[in-house]
Amino acid sequence: MVTPRMQQIIADAQPIGWVLEPFAKELLAHGKLTIPKGILTDSLDTARKFLAAAKHPVVIKAVSADIVHKTELQAVVTGIQDPEILASQMQRLLALKGCRQVLVEEMIFGIEILVGAKNDVQFGPVVVLGPGGTGVELYNDTAIRLAPVTPADVYSMVDSLGAKPVFEGFRGRPGVNMEELTRLVVTFSHLLMDLEPYFSSIDLNPVICTPDRCVVADARIMLLP
Amino acid sequence: MDLSCLFRPSSMAVIGVSTSHDSHPANVIYNKNHLRYPVQTFAVNPKGGRLNREPLYRSVADIEIAVDLAVIAVRSRFVPDVVAQCIAKGIKGAVIISGGFAESGRKDLQNQVADMAARADFPFVGPNCLGIYSPDAVDTFFLPGERIIHPKKGNIGFVSQSGGVLVDQMVKFAGEGIGVSAAVSIGNKACLRETHLIDWFEQDLGTRVIAFYIEGFDCREGREFIQKAQTCSKPIVVLKAGKTAKGIAAASSHTASMAGDYRVFSQVMQQHCVAEADTEYELTSFCEALSCYPKGIFGNVGIVSVSGGHGVVAADACGHHGLHIPKIAAATADTIRARLSPEIQQIATLDNPLDLTGSCVDADILTSVRHLSRDRNLDCILALLLPYSPGISADIGAKLSQVARNEGKPLIAYVPKEDKYKIITEGFELNRIPVASSVEGAVLMAKALKRCRPW
Secondary structure, three states: OOOHHHHHHHHHHOOOOEEOHHHHHHHHHHOOOOOOOEEEEOOHHHHHHHHHHOOOOEEEEEEOOOOOOOHHHOOEEEEEOOHHHHHHHHHHHHOOOOOOEEEEEEOOOOEEEEEEEEEEOOOEEEEEEEEOOOOHHHHOOOEEEEOOOOHHHHHHHHHHOOOHHHHHOOOOOOOOOHHHHHHHHHHHHHHHHHHOOOEEEEEEEEEEEOOOOEEEOOOEEEEOO | OOOHHHHOOOEEEEEOOOOOOOOOHHHHHHHHHHHHOOOEEEEEOOOOOEEOOEEEEOOHHHOOOOOOEEEEOOOHHHHHHHHHHHHHHOOOEEEEOOOOOHHHOOHHHHHHHHHHHHHOOOOEEOOOOOEEEEOOOEEOOOOOOOOOOOOOEEEEEEEEOOHHHHHHHHHHHHHOOOOEEEEEEOOOOOOOOHHHHHHHHHHOOOOOEEEEEEOOOOOOHHHHHHHHHHHOOOOEEEEEOOOOHHHHHHHHHOOOOOOOOHHHHHHHHHHOOOEEEOOHHHHHHHHHHHHHOOOOOOOEEEEEEOOHHHHHHHHHHHHHOOOEOOOOOHHHHHHHHHHOOHHHHOOOEOOOOEEOOOOOOHHHHHHHHHHHHOOOOOOEEEEEOOOOOOOOOOOHHHHHHHHHHHHOOOEEEEOOOOHHHHHHHHHHHOOOOOEEOOHHHHHHHHHHHOOOOOO
């Protein structure tokens, strides 16, 4: 179901053609996906308080309508524990083009997975699953299924990947909690059917999977014109 | 939608027959049906007169009896009027051969015809197509009978977005001894599309497998195709063109067809148990295998051969196509060895692939296939039969078929394609056991069965 708040987020994003990360995450949270704890702020003070309250390191990200791909501009800083570094990096991000606020979030450690979607002309919404990160285009190790998917589809997707051993636990690292990943992908695929009139493609990259949960660490929703 | 008027008409009108050009498409269609098919055929041309001593009707309205099928081969701008006349006459359906519609920028003219037909509940194939070849019933292909190679009547329903590919595939089917229940070139598919033909072939008792040549789907049409395929009780095979960027450019200028992202197409087909053939050759193998075995397998293959080399070649091909060659149970090997003829008991290799050696006789092959069929580690058996061995008789095909039918596990045979081995091949095929003419072909048949799981 597309809630009024989801409608609002989509309508607000229409002029730039895509939904900025914090709002994309809010929309996904409305759709019952798990997102990291975080705040959107331009105040160093607020960011410092968030860091102090967090038991783990934090990550900060520039939020700008001019930055679709953050990696190229080093617009993401991970693993911040020191308030001094937080201050200097936040200052740097706020100076980037179009950046008025910064997203400060708890940092999650686990296996990076790409969960994506494409609104295919011939088939309508399809779900894409593969290993995540910044090199996804290089390897193109992905499985594609027509949405909505069943839990069995998610298992068959993982089964078809070259990176299957990573999902199962590779070289002593724990694997992905398949029940949680399945829940996320199935839920996401149903959300896609609701969003069919609005989106052209969606990247949840990465979704970070720990042994007990799968969290959408970054999200980008490209809208139909 | 009842399409029997298209596939099994009792009477047909061919509109656009020329008084001066014998090789006009309408003349070719009129002649072949009039002379060679059990359908009462009428030639129509507004000028009237006679053609080869038969009357030329000025309009379908002048035909004295009820007409099931109209074949329309007039210039595109006249098609709307002709369709209106057909509807007024009470003709049940049409094949519109004429080009000059969406494929050459006249989507408006095409829509005009499609809207009129939809209002009148008047199904048609085309425009811009070859139409329908329905063995022993009707043939609307405008290719002279002496030039075209017709496959025999069989159980494959074949639907193609390209007329040329359809004709070519018919040659390949005929070469492999595969028959068609009907072949349809759907052209611009302004009315009847793939999904309607799934419905038709599913209820058609003569069809066991439905095969498609697809260049692309219209907006969201792929989803409709999949939804239909998913509930279809018969296996569906597709051959996709427009896989590469260059292919896509060719497709969009061809039948005004949109080729989309190939990876989406391929994986969505696989998700829904539609067997995608990579090549025309694979399409032929898939059709033959699935017409015998509609149920799925996991892909655990047992191989029996009378030559070690052939077993290795088959095992390699299985690996290449994602099939497994599991170890067979020790009990299976023991049972087989105990029953082998004394000449080979010590020399036969009973690891998968099994090598019975050139000294084996029919009974050894029957024993091996029988007990491999009972091994739970396997869900498909390949028998590589080289009739050069003196111990193999001409009856091996029929005998082995009985074993396979009794055991109920899919058996696929390889027999070299030579006239003198035809009795072996027929021994299999008449008992509906598929036979490949190469080792690779046999492996492709097993691959076809892996399109879905056994349940």
